[in-house]
Amino acid sequence: MLKRDIVIVGGGPAGCAAAVAAFDAGTKDILVIERDESLGGILKQCIHNGFGLHRFGEELTGPEYADRYKNMVIERGIDYMVKTMVLSIEYGHDNTKIVTAMNSENGVFAIEAKAVILCMGCRERSRGQLNIPGDRPAGVYTAGTAQRFINIKGEMPGKNVVILGSGDIGLIMARRMTLEGANVKVVCELMPYSGGLNRNIVQCLNDFNIPLKLSHTIAKIHGKNRVEGVTIAKVDERLRVIPEESEYVECDTILLSCGLIPENELTKGAGISLDNVTKGAVVNQDRETEKDGVYACGNVLHVHDLVDYVSEESDIAGKAAAKYVQNGCRNADRIKTITVEKQGAVRYTVPQRIDVSENQEDVKVYFRVGAVLKDVSLVVRNGDQELMRIKKRKVAPGEMETVKIKGNMLIDSDRISISVE
Amino acid sequence: MTYDVVVVGAGVVGSLTARELTRYKLKVCLLESEADVAMGASRANSAIVHGGYDPVPGTLKAKLNVEGTVMMEGLCKELDVGYRKNGSMVVAFSDEQLEHVKMLKERGEKNGVKGLSVISGDEARKLEPQLSDTIVGALLCTSSGIVCPYNLAVAAAGNAMDNGADLKLNFRVTGISDDGDKYVVTSEKGEKVEARYIVNAAGLGSDAVAALLGDDKWHLTAKKGEYMLLDKADGKMVDRTIFQTPTKAGKGILVTPTVDGNLLTGPTSEKTEKGDKSTTLEGLDKIKSTAVLSVPKVDFRDVITSFSGLRASCDETDDFVIEQSEKSKRAVHAVGIDSPGLSASPAIAVYIVELLKKAGVKLERNEKFNPNRVSCSHFRHLSNEEKNEWIKKEPAYGRIICRCENVTEGEILAALRQNPKATTLDAVKRRTRAGMGRCQAGFCTPFTTGLIAQELGIEETKVTKFGEGSELLIGERK
Numbered sequence: 008m009l010k011r012d013i014v015i016v017g018g019g020p021a022g023c024a025a026a027v028a029a030f031d032a033g034t035k036d037i038l039v040i041e042r043d044e045s046l047g048g049i050l051k052q053c054i055h056n057g058f059g060l061h062r063f064g065e066e067l068t069g070p071e072y073a074d075r076y077k078n079m080v081i082e083r084g085i086d087y088m089v090k091t092m093v094l095s096i097e098y099g100h101d102n103t104k105i106v107t108a109m110n111s112e113n114g115v116f117a118i119e120a121k122a123v124i125l126c127m128g129c130r131e132r133s134r135g136q137l138n139i140p141g142d143r144p145a146g147v148y149t150a151g152t153a154q155r156f157i158n159i160k161g162e163m164p165g166k167n168v169v170i171l172g173s174g175d176i177g178l179i180m181a182r183r184m185t186l187e188g189a190n191v192k193v194v195c196e197l198m199p200y201s202g203g204l205n206r207n208i209v210q211c212l213n214d215f216n217i218p219l220k221l222s223h224t225i226a227k228i229h230g231k232n233r234v235e236g237v238t239i240a241k242v243d244e245r246l247r248v249i250p251e252e253s254e255y256v257e258c259d260t261i262l263l264s265c266g267l268i269p270e271n272e273l274t275k276g277a278g279i280s281l282d283n284v285t286k287g288a289v290v291n292q293d294r295e296t297e298k299d300g301v302y303a304c305g306n307v308l309h310v311h312d313l314v315d316y317v318s319e320e321s322d323i324a325g326k327a328a329a330k331y332v333q334n335g336c337r338n339a340d341r342i343k344t345i346t347v348e349k350q351g352a353v354r355y356t357v358p359q360r361i362d363v364s365e366n367q368e369d370v371k372v373y374f375r376v377g378a379v380l381k382d383v384s385l386v387v388r389n390g391d392q393e394l395m396r397i398k399k400r401k402v403a404p405g406e407m408e409t410v411k412i413k414g415n416m417l418i419d420s421d422r423i424s425i426s427v428e
Numbered sequence: 429m430t431y432d433v434v435v436v437g438a439g440v441v442g443s444l445t446a447r448e449l450t451r452y453k454l455k456v457c458l459l460e461s462e463a464d465v466a467m468g469a470s471r472a473n474s475a476i477v478h479g480g481y482d483p484v485p486g487t488l489k490a491k492l493n494v495e496g497t498v499m500m501e502g503l504c505k506e507l508d509v510g511y512r513k514n515g516s517m518v519v520a521f522s523d524e525q526l527e528h529v530k531m532l533k534e535r536g537e538k539n540g541v542k543g544l545s546v547i548s549g550d551e552a553r554k555l556e557p558q559l560s561d562t563i564v565g566a567l568l569c570t571s572s573g574i575v576c577p578y579n580l581a582v583a584a585a586g587n588a589m590d591n592g593a594d595l596k597l598n599f600r601v602t603g604i605s606d607d608g609d610k611y612v613v614t615s616e617k618g619e620k621v622e623a624r625y626i627v628n629a630a631g632l633g634s635d636a637v638a639a640l641l642g643d644d645k646w647h648l649t650a651k652k653g654e655y656m657l658l659d660k661a662d663g664k665m666v667d668r669t670i671f672q673t674p675t676k677a678g679k680g681i682l683v684t685p686t687v688d689g690n691l692l693t694g695p696t697s698e699k700t701e702k703g704d705k706s707t708t709l710e711g712l713d714k715i716k717s718t719a720v721l722s723v724p725k726v727d728f729r730d731v732i733t734s735f736s737g738l739r740a741s742c743d744e745t746d747d748f749v750i751e752q753s754e755k756s757k758r759a760v761h762a763v764g765i766d767s768p769g770l771s772a773s774p775a776i777a778v779y780i781v782e783l784l785k786k787a788g789v790k791l792e793r794n795e796k797f798n799p800n801r802v803s804c805s806h807f808r809h810l811s812n813e814e815k816n817e818w819i820k821k822e823p824a825y826g827r828i829i830c831r832c833e834n835v836t837e838g839e840i841l842a843a844l845r846q847n848p849k850a851t852t853l854d855a856v857k858r859r860t861r862a863g864m865g866r867c868q869a870g871f872c873t874p875f876t877t878g879l880i881a882q883e884l885g886i887e888e889t890k891v892t893k894f895g896e897g898s899e900l901l902i903g904e905r906k
Contacts, residue, residue: 042831092828111826114816133868135657135733142706143735145893145900149870156874156901162888163903188906231703232897248709259902272832272866275661 009118011086012036012332014106016093016273017126019048021305023076024318025124028325030083034332038118039080039087040108046080046087047073048128049151050314052158055179057206061315072314096123096277102299102336122328125274125288125296125303126321129267129310131176134228137265139171141228144235150176150264154183163187165260169237170194171225173201173208175312175405177264182211184262191215192256195223195239197246200379202266202405204312225261226253234259267310277301284355285309291344292358292370293327294320299337302328309357309373312407316373320357340364345417350426352376352402361423367414374410376427379403383427385410389420402427430610431457431594433789434623436601436637438465438848440577440770441762442629443584444777449784450591452791457621458585458593459613461600461633463895464855465848466581468631469769471858472655472705472737474695475577475686476669478768479516479569481536481544487747490539493768495775500575503774507583508803510576510687515543516669517552518567519559519722525673529567536569543570556666558723574669576687577770578858579803582848587801589847591794596621597851598895601630604640606756625789626759627780632702632740634763642755646763647743650702652736653695654711659730659866663689670722681718683726688861693719693726695737707734732866739766748772750779752787760784804842805860808834829879830872832865840876844883851884853877854894873900 012034015022018041026039039046050058053069060066063075080087091110099105099119106118131149148156148164154176156162168189170177173196181191194212199222201208212219226240226248240253269287279288279296287308288296294304304324305317331337341362349356356374380402387395387410394416402408410425417423433449435442438460446458460467477500483489504511520526529546536544545568552566553559589595596619603614604626613621630637635648663685672680678697686692696711716728742749742764753759760783762776769776785791807818807825818838819826825838843850843859850856853863853876862876863869869876877900881888892898 042828090827092831092834094834109815109819109826109828111819111823114819114826115812130867131870133732133866133870135868136731138656138712138731138734140707140709140712140734145898146902148873152870152873157905160874160878160888161905162901163905164901165903186906187903189903226709228706231705232895233899233902270831 009116011038011118011120013038013122013124013328014104014118014120015039015124015126016106017041017048017128017307018046018087018089019126019128019305020050020073020076020314020317021128021307021321022048022124022126023080024321025126025304025325025328026085027076027079027083028322029329030085032326032329034329037085039085040091040093041087041089042092044089046077046089052151052155053179054158055183058314061313062318076318093273096273096301104301121332122300122302124324124328125301125307126305127270127273127307129269129306131263132266132268134263137263139225139228142230144228144230144233146230146234146259147228147261148263150180150262153262154180157183157187163189166190167192167258168260168262169225169239169256169258170262170264172196172264172266173203173219174264174266175203175207177262178203178207178211180262180264181217182215185215185217191217192258193217193239194219195225196221197224197242198222200403204405224248228261234261237261267306269307269310271307274303274307282355282359285357289359290357291360291362292323294324294358295327295337300328300331309355312405316407345420345423347372348422348424349374350424352378352380352427353425356425361417363417367417369411369414370417371409371411372425374408374425376402376404376408380427386426386428387412388424388426389416390422394420429455429622431455431621431623433625433627433784434459434611434613434621435627435629436613437628437630437634438581438585438595439468439470439629439631440466440581440584440773441765441776442627443581443588444773445627445629445780446593447584447588447591448777448781450588450593451794451797453794454789456588456593457623458588458595459599459601459621460595460597463597463852463892464850465585465595466578466858467894469737469739469765470577470581472735473577473653473770474682474684475574475692476516476684476771477511477573477575478771479536479544479572480539480541480768480771481532481567481569482768483539485535485538488750489747489768489772492748492772492775492779494540496772497571497573499774500573500771504575504580506799507580507587507801508806509579509583511573512687513571513573514668514685515568515570516572516671517556517569518671518673519552519563520565520673521562521721522564525675526565528673529565532567541569541571544568556668556670558665558725559670560722560724563722572669574684574687575770580773582859583801583803586847587799590801591797595848601637601640611758624758625784625787627784628759628761628763631765632738634740634761638753638761638763641753641759643753643761645744646749648740648764649743650700650704651739651741651766652698652700652704653739654707654715654734654736655692655694656712656715656728656731656734658691658693658726659732660689662691662727662730665691665726666723672718672722681715683719683723691726700738702738705736705738707736711736733868740764741766748776750776750783752783758787760787804846805835805839807836807839829875830860830862830865832867833861835860835862835872837879840879841883844880851880852892852894853880853900856880
């Protein structure tokens with residue numbers, strides 16, 4: 008059986024960054040396994056710019072950002088396989104992990120790893136999951152599928168387009184389809200606010216006079232063979248369609264950008280429990296799951312707004328996995344574990360728990376809120392005791408928030424909660 | 429060329445009949461109006477092999493259901509089609525319903541169904557722990573099962589073709605003339621096929637085809653059944669098929685595992701027009717609110733797709749109409765094949781061939797007939813050692829295209845090359861499961877369309893979802 012110190016499942020931005028970080032932290036026997044034809048992940052089809060402002064201090068396109076990390080992997084001589092699918096992760100003797108994968112060259116094969124980093128990314132919510140009633144014709148795509156057709160294959164899915172969901176991919180695709188000559192008639196958003204970045208609403212919709220209808224959804228799809236139109240309707244506070252406030256919009260194509268779901272089937276198969284909100288693994292500040300030496304980072308852990316934060320998170324996981332391999336066990340100097348509680352508008356936090364050691368470093372907690380709120384304070388407490396308070400002009404579900412909790416505060420705390428007030 | 433028998437309609441009934449006919453030295457042609465086989469009632473239904481306790485004793489439905497269900501397991505083995513004898517329960521929520529359940533047991537026994545017993549609510553919950561506390565008793569049937577309905581039709585048509593039958597797709601029958609010795613069957617596009625005998629297995633169109641032969645006494649109504657399919661994570665919620673006791677308000681909503689490991693709930697039942705395959709807000713809401721009565725923990729947040737199917741309900745009778753034509757003696761009709769048509773289909777095929785024999789078809793054994801077929805998705809069932817053997821011979825089996833269902837390029841290529849060849853995205857999906865998983869083809873569509881274009885030698889813009897008019901890429905780049 009093949010043996011490696013670290014196996015990384017997925018060679019997108021998370022997998023590449025984790026590989027580089029682990030290598031630089033001194034554990035060099037790494038294998039990255041990627042299912043697509045090359046490293047880079049979904050970034051390869053994101054040909055717009057706006058990536059890398061935090062990470063590299065400049066605006067890059069998706070493929071450029073992906074290439075930087077791909078080159079870092081190659082420069083270091085880190086081993087990787089493409090066109091290879093990981094089928095399962097199981098546990099062997101002496102705390103090893105058995106990763107079973109398949110490709111054309113080797114067939115079905117197993118690798119014994121000391122540590123595994125899960126970087127499988129996420130998928131888009133489909134029509135079926137959204138339960139959109141109506142006919143079932145051709146021409147209903149997720150925004151990412153349309154993006155792949157246009158940017159990778161050079162094929163246009165349609166001419167007259169209605170987009171449901173104002174997530175970032177939907178907004179980007181509204182602009183992309185318009186630039187390629189399609190007529191994007193309207194973007195409908197179920198919620199009373201957009202789930203996308205503000206800059207994308209300005210640059211992708213406003214600049215092209217594409218209307219954004221908040222609190223609207225597609226109530227019905229029409230068309231026996233190809234999409235012929237949609238009934239769009241306003242929704243009430245409980246997000247139920249108001250039939251009296253609906254209209255028919257003629258179109259031949261529907262793009263769905265209604266949220267991303269971390270792809271955690273392998274994770275579940277490996278017996279790792281997931282967070283109900285993030286749909287990713289429950290992790291500590293090292294991004295270590297409940298299983299020793301199994302880490303998760305990037306969109307498989309929780310859906311990020313910016314790839315820069317994916318890289319940042321993957322650095323943490325890569326470094327921690329390298330240390331785990333070097334020490335042969337998980338953080339031995341742990342003195343206690345604190346659960347991070349979410350309060351009020353805070354929907355989730357990553358990490359969900361903090362393993363505190365005697366020389367505890369500062370821990371950055373990422374979180375998202377469930378509503379658009381103005382003039383608020385982010386408050387960190389230990390039980391009833393207020394530890395930190397940060398004022399914010401505005402928080403929104405589309406943008407990730409962070410707070411950095413000092414190491415000494417953690418040592419002195421029993422219960423950490425984060426709230427928006 | 430003049431065929432001995434032309435079969436109109438390539439659903440389960442038509443395809444199995446064509447296969448049954450290739451057991452004999454006959455030239456057989458299967459005509460299908462759509463771009464693939466199994467596009468009507470066989471495409472979308474509950475996928476249940478019923479025990480046979482529902483039909484009224486003495487009816488054709490009762491006889492053929494019980495016979496078909498007995499045949500199904502062996503047939504699916506020969507044809508490499510997904511089947512599992514998982515058993516079923518009809519659950520009762522009141523003493524009144526329990527009386528009905530007891531009546532079903534008696535009826536089933538009269539029909540010759542094996543393995544029926546009435547059990548208490550607690551016994552039912554012991555067998556199926558997720559059943560509701562409100563269930564007071566149930567009819568347990570151990571002889572029923574689940575099957576992959578569209579692949580049964582695909583495999584039957586493919587096996588018939590492997591044994592010499594022809595299949596003509598996109599052939600919508602609009603005219604039939606008879607010179608007393610042979611029929612000339614004409615399509616909407618003007619193509620002609622000649623045959624001495626005709627089998628009318630045209631599903632919802634079988635009343636119209638019968639009328640072309642002068643038999644205009646039947647009228648079919650389309651009854652729509654909507655379904656919701658849940659993620660494989662929920663596939664083990666129940667092991668058996670859970671029916672509710674039929675009431676005046678309706679037949680209730682079933683909850684069942686599928687042979688592929690998903691959980692299926694439905695169907696609704698509403699009259700509609702032929703060709704309407706839409707789902708409705710009301711229908712989906714009804715499924716959600718009714719399914720949880722028997723299995724409260726069904727989690728509809730895990731739905732991966734919803735769909736609907738049409739049943740051909742005959743206005744004139746509740747029974748199947750399978751008989752020699754009155755007006756045109758060399759024709760046999762199968763009209764109004766609604767539930768339990770899938771369960772009965774293996775027996776219907778045999779019954780139709782007997783009727784053809786009576787009508788004058790000479791049945792001389794075809795010694796070369798091979799009843800077996802290997803499915804294009806057979807790879808998924810192999811052991812790792814066997815998989816590696818296959819990958820060595822055909823490296824495409826090592827490349828996964830559909831990540832949710834782990835479908836390989838090799839399986840997709842086999843679906844495009846094996847009888848009956850897939851030519852559309854949905855045809856590939858039904859044969860291989862590529863695109864049937866939780867992402868619903870989000871990732872694999874651009875790969876599959878590329879393979880279809882390459883294999884058919886066409887532009888990718890000509891690839892359709894399910895036939896002409898459903899082109900996937902209709903835009904033009906600036």
